[in-house]
Amino acid sequence: MSTESEHHIGLPQYFSVFGALMALTGLTIWIAFQDFGWLNNVFAVGIAVIKATLVILWFMHLRYSSQLTKSLLLVSLFFFLLLVAFVFADTLTRGMLEITGRPPVIGG
Amino acid sequence: MNPGPGQKEQDMSSTAEHQTDAPPDYLNDGYGLRSWLLTTDHKRIAMLYLMSVTIFFMMGSFFAALIRAELVTPEGDLVTPDMYNRLFTMHGVIMVFLFLIPTIPAVFGNFFVPIMIGAKDLAMPRLNLASWYVFNVGAVLILYSIFAGGLDTGWTFYVPYSSSYSATNVVTAAVGIFIAGFASIMTGLNLMVTIHRMRAPGMTWFRLPLFVWANYATSIIILLGTPVVAITILMVGAERMFQLGIFDPAYGGDPILFQHLFWFYSHPAVYIMVLPAMGIQSELMAAFARKRIFGYRYVVYSSLGIAVLGFLVWGHHMYTSGQSAYAAAVFSILTMLVAVPSAVKTFNWTATLYRGSISFQTPMLYALAFMGLFLVGGLTGVMLGTLGIDVHVHDTYFVVAHFHYVMVGVTVSAFMGGLHYWWPKMTGRLYPSFPSKISAILVFLGFNLTFFPQFLLGFMGMPRRYHAYPVEDWQVLNVLSSAGATVLGVGFLLPAVYLTWSLFRGKRAPANPWGAVGLEWDIPSPPTKHNFEEDVVVTHEAYDYDARRDAIAAAAAAKQEADLV
Amino acid sequence: MSEAVQNSRLAHWYRSWEEQTESVTLAMWFFLVTEVMFFGGIFTAYLIYRAQNPEAFAAASHHLDIVMGGVNTAVLIGSSLTVVMSVWAAERGKQKALATWLFLTMLLGLTFLVIKYFEYSAKFEHNLVPGASFEFHDTRAGEHGYVDPSRARMFFHLYFFMTGLHALHMIIGLGIYGVLLFNTLKGKYSVRWHDPIPVAGLYWHFVDLVWIFLFPLLYLIGRH
Numbered sequence: 062m063s064t065e066s067e068h069h070i071g072l073p074q075y076f077s078v079f080g081a082l083m084a085l086t087g088l089t090i091w092i093a094f095q096d097f098g099w100l101n102n103v104f105a106v107g108i109a110v111i112k113a114t115l116v117i118l119w120f121m122h123l124r125y126s127s128q129l130t131k132s133l134l135l136v137s138l139f140f141f142l143l144l145v146a147f148v149f150a151d152t153l154t155r156g157m158l159e160i161t162g163r164p165p166v167i168g169g
Numbered sequence: 170m171n172p173g174p175g176q177k178e179q180d181m182s183s184t185a186e187h188q189t190d191a192p193p194d195y196l197n198d199g200y201g202l203r204s205w206l207l208t209t210d211h212k213r214i215a216m217l218y219l220m221s222v223t224i225f226f227m228m229g230s231f232f233a234a235l236i237r238a239e240l241v242t243p244e245g246d247l248v249t250p251d252m253y254n255r256l257f258t259m260h261g262v263i264m265v266f267l268f269l270i271p272t273i274p275a276v277f278g279n280f281f282v283p284i285m286i287g288a289k290d291l292a293m294p295r296l297n298l299a300s301w302y303v304f305n306v307g308a309v310l311i312l313y314s315i316f317a318g319g320l321d322t323g324w325t326f327y328v329p330y331s332s333s334y335s336a337t338n339v340v341t342a343a344v345g346i347f348i349a350g351f352a353s354i355m356t357g358l359n360l361m362v363t364i365h366r367m368r369a370p371g372m373t374w375f376r377l378p379l380f381v382w383a384n385y386a387t388s389i390i391i392l393l394g395t396p397v398v399a400i401t402i403l404m405v406g407a408e409r410m411f412q413l414g415i416f417d418p419a420y421g422g423d424p425i426l427f428q429h430l431f432w433f434y435s436h437p438a439v440y441i442m443v444l445p446a447m448g449i450q451s452e453l454m455a456a457f458a459r460k461r462i463f464g465y466r467y468v469v470y471s472s473l474g475i476a477v478l479g480f481l482v483w484g485h486h487m488y489t490s491g492q493s494a495y496a497a498a499v500f501s502i503l504t505m506l507v508a509v510p511s512a513v514k515t516f517n518w519t520a521t522l523y524r525g526s527i528s529f530q531t532p533m534l535y536a537l538a539f540m541g542l543f544l545v546g547g548l549t550g551v552m553l554g555t556l557g558i559d560v561h562v563h564d565t566y567f568v569v570a571h572f573h574y575v576m577v578g579v580t581v582s583a584f585m586g587g588l589h590y591w592w593p594k595m596t597g598r599l600y601p602s603f604p605s606k607i608s609a610i611l612v613f614l615g616f617n618l619t620f621f622p623q624f625l626l627g628f629m630g631m632p633r634r635y636h637a638y639p640v641e642d643w644q645v646l647n648v649l650s651s652a653g654a655t656v657l658g659v660g661f662l663l664p665a666v667y668l669t670w671s672l673f674r675g676k677r678a679p680a681n682p683w684g685a686v687g688l689e690w691d692i693p694s695p696p697t698k699h700n701f702e703e704d705v706v707v708t709h710e711a712y713d714y715d716a717r718r719d720a721i722a723a724a725a726a727a728k729q730e731a732d733l734v
Numbered sequence: 735m736s737e738a739v740q741n742s743r744l745a746h747w748y749r750s751w752e753e754q755t756e757s758v759t760l761a762m763w764f765f766l767v768t769e770v771m772f773f774g775g776i777f778t779a780y781l782i783y784r785a786q787n788p789e790a791f792a793a794a795s796h797h798l799d800i801v802m803g804g805v806n807t808a809v810l811i812g813s814s815l816t817v818v819m820s821v822w823a824a825e826r827g828k829q830k831a832l833a834t835w836l837f838l839t840m841l842l843g844l845t846f847l848v849i850k851y852f853e854y855s856a857k858f859e860h861n862l863v864p865g866a867s868f869e870f871h872d873t874r875a876g877e878h879g880y881v882d883p884s885r886a887r888m889f890f891h892l893y894f895f896m897t898g899l900h901a902l903h904m905i906i907g908l909g910i911y912g913v914l915l916f917n918t919l920k921g922k923y924s925v926r927w928h929d930p931i932p933v934a935g936l937y938w939h940f941v942d943l944v945w946i947f948l949f950p951l952l953y954l955i956g957r958h
Binding site: 072075083090093112113116120121130140 | 756760763764766767771775777781785786800804807811812814817818819932936942943947949950951955
């Protein structure tokens, strides 16, 4: 694995990724001080995802890794999102169907 | 006379039976405590794990015995309610975290996965040894929490009791479970990498024995699920120690969130317990019906299917918790799905028996017991997954009976079956057949006597985790259950006696005492340190009994011809 | 390095150098999968509670020092670069460069922790550490009005738990890199075999990745 990257990723590429990461960090801070409404959250998470993608593909060499390694990333993301989705499916629907009595009111 | 396994500093001069050019077996390859405690041989580590889990199984059984003793009478006359809470908690914690989850992968997976794929060891042998130490550190912490005042939250640690109100050693036990979970992850990691990267030439994925597939699917679950319960336990610990009340309703926390995070692991955890057992079952069925497993590919797909689907159904433990009725309904439907792959396996094992050449050796007795007990356990699982039924029987003995049918009837039966199947290979000794069959029968009878009445008790409304019960009529069934527990106990104690006896007095085992097909049966009993003296190249399917039969028939025919001439 | 010593780096249970490198690299990736699920549990709690208490979380987030958080983000990104450079140096057998980049990585990691220490101290001073002395005063003027201090405290439960867990991973990373640096100075790594360098690098990058998500989720809510 380490020998592959020797051939594919050169120093200029590494420094470009570093520059992009710094720039994106500055961008996300700037956006936080603007009022884009609900888009603020979208931008915050979206920029974080882009930064993460850069680190994973280039710094962690996933771009040049095996199919198995690439699928590991997707698998772990899938199961994390599964956990979040199902828990939200519970908390967001409490009070629906009105079957099990008065549901507890948690949070705001 | 060769020394028995694990004996210290032996005089090596009396090795007349060793051929000087044949390498020693792994038990005799180095003596002394250091050679065992610093070993990196996967087979020795498997035996170390076997020692540990046997001790923990006995401890867990001891607590079970006290529980059953208390429940013989309706009054709470043997122990106080607080003590009873500690008893069922420790029984659960020890059995789940120190026996059911680690055992089959860490003992039989460790020992046989490398051999079955034609490798010399696991991918990371030092990590393997480390995992045994980490496991024992976790276990010591858990056991310490018993002796330093006990733990009374139930093995499920529900908040807010565990985080705010319990005055017992929650943090110590939580840290112990965290550490033991880390050991589980280390084992799962090792097995995953080994199976991916170290298969011998020719050992393609679909030539792997089903036991290897079972460990693979189990490792997937271990890697994805264990970390979630680990962080959840840490959150409870943080609440107790640093007042970081993440589940505390006073700060907007949600105790049901704890249950979601806890069961996200703990439901797949039951598949960690069951999948390796099913892997053993496949091995036993093939060996004792002398036939390839029917529908090999479908058994593989069902193992992977269980691993994935098992992550989608955890809410069925929470139907009455206060989660939304909508979520409960969705989880109920998904739970129906997860029964399908298990059913596929059951049909395939049965079909394997059809027109097989069946012999009723002890491992087969356990495998047959597995079939019946899994049927009951699995179908009652479907019943419990049905939202409408569970609302009635949740937190009753119906649930207790169900999970004991699967955990003991499946996992422990398969463990015993595997132990009796692979004992000659692992130790090089044969055990006496008659006592072993008696104990298999005692286990089956005792088990059913213990747990079947509990289905009835649950349906009649007897709650679980109560030290006393208010209905006199329930006593008869409870007495039957406790009597059954005694028979079960004897059934489990007998192997401890005759298996230990066999280590010193048992007949030496040949390489293939059962006439089974598999790479582990092509090497000596016990195996040498490096498993294979020559590099393995695989050219045939797993369970290639047909080819074996053809070869034997051809040899017999050739002999006949030779005799006639 | 002598042939015998070099070949001793190939553990006997592997069939080839490639099998060894691939196995340990794959093992680290599998371990990172467990780390994703590990942090995933607490991220789940965070997402649920933030969705339920948006204003309280925004008000609480306002109390975090965005300068220290931003600088720490830059520090970690920089450390990911030094890690990448350490792998580059190891692949080419450049021992001095390797040692330098490993050292710089540790330095940046230590910087992160020092800044974190100052952040936590400030929280202590302002009574924002959950416990008996916790006091929350909403300093945000505007239309949101009263913010429930108990819900704001939940934000701090999550803040301390998540950043604390992250910092713990950082400390472990420093320990690992200390060992790598020590081994480099003893000449253990060569072009032929230097597996621990990229494998540890994967771990370090993961720690950076967690922070890439922690920073916006904790520091950048309700800044406008």
